Amino acid sequence: MDQPPEATRVYLAGHTGLVGSAVHRALQRHGSSDIITCDECDLDLTDQQATRHFFARERPDAVIIAAAKVGGIMANWEQPYEFVAINLAIELNLIECAFRSGVRRLVFLGSSCIYPREAPQPLREEYLLTGPLEETNRPYAIAKIAGIELCRSLNREYGTDYLSLMPTNLYGPGDNFDLRTSHAMPALIRRFHEAKVGVPDEDGRPRRPQAPVVLWGSGTPRREFLHVDDVAEAIVFALRQVPAAEVPDGMLNAGVGEDQTIAELAVLVQRVVGHEGPIEWDAGKPDGTPQKLLDVSRIKGLGWAPAVGLEEGIRRTYRWYVETCTAPDGTFRDPRRPASV
Secondary structure, three states, X not given: OOOOHHHOOEEEEOOOOHHHHHHHHHHHHOOOOOEEOOOOOOOOOOOHHHHHHHHHHHOOOEEEEOOOOOOOHHHHHHOHHHHHHHHHHHHHHHHHHHHHOOOOEEEEEOOHHHOOOOOXXXXXXXXXXXXXXXXXXXXXXXXXXXXXXXXXXXXXXXXXXXXXXXXXXXXXXXXXXXXXXXXXXXXHHHHHHHHHHOOOOOOOOOOOOOOOEEEEOOOOOEEOEEEHHHHHHHHHHHHHHOOHHHOHHHEEEEOOOOOEEHHHHHHHHHHHHOOOOXXXXXXXXXXXXXXXXXXXXXXXXXXXXXXOOHHHHHHHHHHHHHHHHEOOOOOEOOOOOOOOO
């Protein structure tokens, strides 16, 4: 079902984010020339009327939903209402407006956190809604589950071709390295880098080079990580070659099928960064879900597989972080925010 790129106007929602920017690059690599984007300052996706007007004006043939409010365990724990409310609004507006404007193909980007906390490993698509969710990110997970159900229900009732893709933990160039809102991988990269060069800690206290790094939890939870360029390829592959009707409930996992403990990941990041100090664990902080490993047999059976190895992906991401997110003295500068004048 691979469609000629020139025949399809693709609206990419969330094109400036970690995933969205990678998807934009992937679409261009595969020959798409008619990609519709709109900056957040020009279109508030939580505004239903504004979103309707946008779809009426642009008339896309296909939609990729990479727009979402995202964050790590700390952000999810501190802002539960925002994570459920904002994501519900974005999903409902985009999926509803796509349907009402006659969009033929849609890929909704979910998350591996939709699966029950104690579900068997690896996580198969059919485990959805078979048990309680992990408490630390339940609001975000519920919002993502609602998006999946919107697509599934439209497919069943109206015959649409809307697919939901569940990626594992993502990382790569363009990630968020703000320690209050970042996910595990960028947080580890920044913490080890700043400890290596000896910049002051988050409270402004001086720190010598190669200082100890204190990490949350016990280090025992297991996590799987997929490079953002790989998930971008999976999204384009799904959009062009996987009709929703060909997979049960229109759902596909996207991951590597392998995981490691957070402690093992920390040692790997430490080695890539070149930090030589000790690692300490704060067991008083939450661990989150014990394990999140995706069963990716369904998407691999359709012809997609990841290409970027974990260590190589971390090296690419660390190189981007140093070049883009650090001042000459090693302190953090957020490229998402304009420099002060």
